[in-house]
Amino acid sequence: MQYKNPRFFALMDLDDDGRLKNVFWADPRNRAAYQYFGDVVTFDTTYLTNRYGMPFAPFVGVNHHGQSILLGAGLISSEDTETFVWLFQTWLQCMDGIAPKAIITDQDRAMKNAISIVFPESRHRFCLWHILKKVPEKLGSYGSYKTGMKTTLMKCVYDSQTREEFENCWDQFITPYNLGDNVWLKSLYTEREYWVPAFLRDVFWAGMSTTQRSESMNAFFDGCVHSKTNLKEFVDQYDNALKKKIENENVADFHSFNVTIPCISRSPIEKRFQDLYTNGKFREV
Template sequence: MHIVQIFENRKTSTTPLIDLVIDFSLFLQNASYPTPLMTTSSATSRRVENIGDVVEHGIAGTSQLEDVVDGDTIEEPQSGMEFNSFEELMNYYKQYAKKCGFGVMTRRTKKGDDETVRYVTLGCARGGKARNRTLNVARPRPTGKTECKAKINALKVDGKFRLTTIHNIHNHGLSPKKSRFFRCNREVSDSVKRVLDINDEAGIRMNKSFGSLVVGAGGFENLPFLEKDCRNYIDKARHLRLGKGGAGALQEYFCRMQCKNPGFFALMDLDDEGRLKNVFWADPRSREVYQYFGDVVTFDTTYLTNRYGMPFAPFVGVNHHGQSILLGAGLISSEDTETFVWLFQTWLKCMGGITPKAIITDQDRAMKNAIVVVFPESRHRLCLWHILKKVPEKLSSYASYKSGMKNALLKCVYDSQSVEEFEKSWDQLITTYNLHENAWLKSLYTEREHWVPVFLKDCFWAGMSTTQRSESMNAFFDGYVHAKTNLKEFVD
């Protein structure tokens, strides 16, 4: 079996960079950017300007606005206002929010039998409860949520969206001068994306490309996006860009293999622009051995990330000789829940819909969510090695780490013979070393049924408690694949 090397080197152009620079001034003359909102009267100007002031008690209201934008009047939302479409409603509220100085998000939607929106709630982006978005107490991530109640409700009546409930009081200060930085107001247009793609392929640095856009637009304030948005787009584009001939060569290879053996399975997932997003393949041998040795599968994406940022994702099992066997492999553009759901569903289809009895992965949250969706009946185990590898990082700051804490933790994990014994040992560990406030240990205890050996004794694991089988399979691939291997070179 050939190992498909799906990595493409970008050709270096010998054309002088001066010939490749885009005339941004001409380009931006034709680009459309939102024009600054102009007030209709000096009195309205004063009212709008005062909105951004932080109220003494942290409460801000949005007074009535009547601002002209491209000849249209923007006024404060009122019950009974009607809009011809959901897009028109969204555009209106975003323009209103931008002038007032708050972000917008869709809180709730309800669709009818025809799958069109019948009811929608739009609200302030700072609505909702503040939640800790990371378990790392040493480096907490700030949150902007303040449980703000500002919102509008709209119901579709006779083909039009009518505002039914209005609440314009915010519990935080408003910032009209910072509105353009809010996520809902930042957008990289298709024309700008094309320019960024061309310059990236030509080797022009992002700071130079963005600087040209700024000059052409007449200043930062006239761009509806930030340099960060441009960098995020290019990072994503590189994930999907296989280079000239790469995707075609891959497809030709798959077709050739399927002609030789109808049992060869391959599926390519393309984005809306026809660029490769994800790919999965498995040869007939892998599909056949899964019928006999598919009880336990390990899945890992840490092995190799190529120059396009596409992690290599092999499915690995073990046969009756204790040897690692490859059960299919994929390349994915991102490690989110949606991508893993696609990959797992594709693999399950390839294997005739037979789900594994058990699956071992690392602690990736997106993987766990996808497994719940695709393999609800499979027993999920977290790699014990990956968990215990973090012990020094998470606990070495305690004075008692080397004097007994580490050994007590390992003894609790490995030597407990029953669930009751583990619970008793864990409580003793937490109490003895005063670890009640350790967020990492709290998260581990919550998921103890997925990684502590004593909770997993009732399931067959083929002698595996880690993703080491995937790691050993990675050593095999080292002889064929590296991060700069060219897909087209391999296929040819």
């Protein structure tokens, strides 16, 4: 790939016996896209641990149509701090030393450590969906879970507009339900700046609060690759999947330049959005 295109970036990490430990690559398009859409990146390794036991680790962003885009990918041999540091540093090198302004991951400790080492200035957020998915398992055994506890927690998370509001609401959640000793809630509270929306409002997140972009990117590779795919095949199929992605983006570009969605009001602001936004984004507005 590098021979065919000098802007293609790949780096391999070998162990002491010269065996492949980790590999990272990004094609020229991934690198170009990062210049425009590198503000917010989601990173997730839950997909496709292949038959070599190497998790697939894609860096995913979102483009001007709201579509998921790939910003480089790796196959890694383990999910420890050292490996993530190697991967993040390699990715940073590939992207000319420009760190993302914000990054979303799950609550993985090793990832958190590596991000603080390699991207100390980037705002790091935990995937809200992964946290809230654990609520029934962690709190379901309490008698008052269904009679108000869950509702109070969700209200705290989603309805608090400021940090102070969240703090007050959290007190009103913990005290009446005697949750002061709950270890899981204690750890969540300690790390509240990483996941509570009220603490994250000052940062641009491109409409994302979860790693579901990474997971939808995984869905996008489904049908092309599975855990039995060998590495050579994986690279070819990966390439095919990317071509399909580019096609979708081109179609959306074409529509945005050639199809005008009519305004539904006389508001000059709406007219301005119509002129400036892609159709996908204008529909949201």
